[in-house]
Amino acid sequence: MERSDRLGVERLSAGYGASVVVRDVSLRIAPGEAVALLGRNGAGKSTTLMAIAGAIRPSSGSVAIDGRPVEGLPSFRIARLGLSLVPQGRRVFPTLSVRENLLLGSRGGSRHGSLDEVHALFPVLAARASVSGTALSGGEQQMLAIGRALMTRPRLLLMDEPSEGLAPQVVREIGELVARLRRELGLSVLIAEQNLALAFAVADRVYVMERGAIAHESAAAAFRADASLQKKYLGV
Numbered sequence: 001m002e003r004s005d006r007l008g009v010e011r012l013s014a015g016y017g018a019s020v021v022v023r024d025v026s027l028r029i030a031p032g033e034a035v036a037l038l039g040r041n042g043a044g045k046s047t048t049l050m051a052i053a054g055a056i057r058p059s060s061g062s063v064a065i066d067g068r069p070v071e072g073l074p075s076f077r078i079a080r081l082g083l084s085l086v087p088q089g090r091r092v093f094p095t096l097s098v099r100e101n102l103l104l105g106s107r108g109g110s111r112h113g114s115l116d117e118v119h120a121l122f123p124v125l126a127a128r129a130s131v132s133g134t135a136l137s138g139g140e141q142q143m144l145a146i147g148r149a150l151m152t153r154p155r156l157l158l159m160d161e162p163s164e165g166l167a168p169q170v171v172r173e174i175g176e177l178v179a180r181l182r183r184e185l186g187l188s189v190l191i192a193e194q195n196l197a198l199a200f201a202v203a204d205r206v207y208v209m210e211r212g213a214i215a216h217e218s219a220a221a222a223f224r225a226d227a228s229l230q231k232k233y234l235g236v
Contacts, residue, residue: 004030004031005028005029005030005064005066005067006029006030006031006032006033006065006066006155006156006188007027007028007029007052007063007064007065007083007156007188007190008028008062008063008064008067009025009026009027009028009048009052009061009062009063009064010026010061010062010063011024011025011026011060011061011062012024012025012026012048012051012052012058012060012061012062012063012071013025013058013059013060013061014047014048014050014051014056014057014058014059014061015047015056015059016047016056020059020212021044021047021212022044022047022048022051022209022212022213023212023213024061024213025044025048025061025209025212025213025214026214027190027207027214027217029156029188029189029190030188031155031186031188032182032186032187032188033188033189033204033205034178034182034188034189034190034191034202034203034204035189035190035191035203035204035205035206035207036191036192036193036199036200036202036203036205036206036207036220037049037190037191037192037193037206037207037209038192038193038194038196038199038206038207038208038209038233038234039192039194039208039209039210039233039234040194040210040234040235041194043209043210043211043212044209044211044212044213045160045161045192045209046088046160046161046192047212048192048209049085049158049160049190049192050085051063052083052158052190053075053078053079053083053085053158054070054073054074054075054076054077054078055075055085057072058071058072065078065081065082065083065155065156066081066082066155068081070083079152079154080152082152082154082155082156083154083155083156083157083158084105084149084150084152084154084156084157084158085149085158085159085160086145086146086149086157086158086159086160086162087145087160088160088161088164088192089161089164090138090141090142090144090145091145092133092134092136092141092144092145093133094132094133094134095132096132096133097129097130097131097132097133098125098128098129098130098131098132098133098136098144099115099129099130101133101144101148102115102118102125102144102147102148102151103115103151104148105147105148105149105150105151105152106151106152114151117150118147118150118151121147121150121177121180122143122144122146122147124140124143125140125143125144125147128140138165138166138170139166139167139170139173142162142166142170142174146159146162146174146177150181153185154187155186155187155188156187156188156189156190157181157187157188157189157190158189158190158191158192159178159189159190159191159192159193160192161192161193161194162174162191162193162198163193163194163195163198171195171197171198172201174198175197175198175201175202178191178202179201179202189202191203194234196224196230196234196236199220200220200224203220204219204220205217205218205219205220206218206219206220206223208223208233208234210233215233216229216233
């Protein structure tokens with residue numbers, strides 16, 4: 001891994017129990033860069049993000065944030081080093097209010113995020129602070145999941161299928177938000193997606209996964225322009 005990389009993953013393998021889902025995955029993200037991890041259903045995108053974030057333990061390989069090895073650390077310690085995960089399906093806590101869901105993402109110390117900062121990004125979350133998180137629309141729940149991840153003021157944001165189940169206009173708004181976060185906060189972003197419009201809107205580079213391994217890497221613009229590659233790896 002280059003010392004300047006925000007995220008460096010080398011030959012990462014991981015899975016569940018005896019089942020290995022991803023094998024020898026290597027990728028990198030520079031400070032302030034957005035990278036899309038593409039692939040069909042079951043390609044291993046979510047497992048890769050979960051292993052990077054420490055939600056599952058890698059069976060081999062290395063993960064480093066700003067040059068610091070983190071593989072094998074529990075997820076809360078990795079989060080303290082500047083990584084936040086927006087999980088697939090939002091995973092809003094149904095018995096908690098919008099405000100309480102956001103506060104679950106906060107922690108003490110100099111990097112503590114504030115409700116005011118998240119509310120500035122998502123005014124609807126301020127207006128509906130006292131209602132249950134599951135009373136929100138799908139798009140609002142995605143805003144809540146992203147806002148919760150931002151409460152730690154991460155340097156690296158992992159987003160797992162953020163467009164899932166959302167209307168096209170909301171997907172466009174998410175793309176605009178990612179661009180704003182990069183511009184204003186200098187965030188690095190790794191987004192696992194099947195929605196190519198969103199991936200191409202936010203990403204500088206793409207990796208394509210196939211059967212648990214990286215099958216292709218290129219600039220996002222080059223992949224977007226090559227319909228034969230898209231059909232080969234994604235069937236579109």
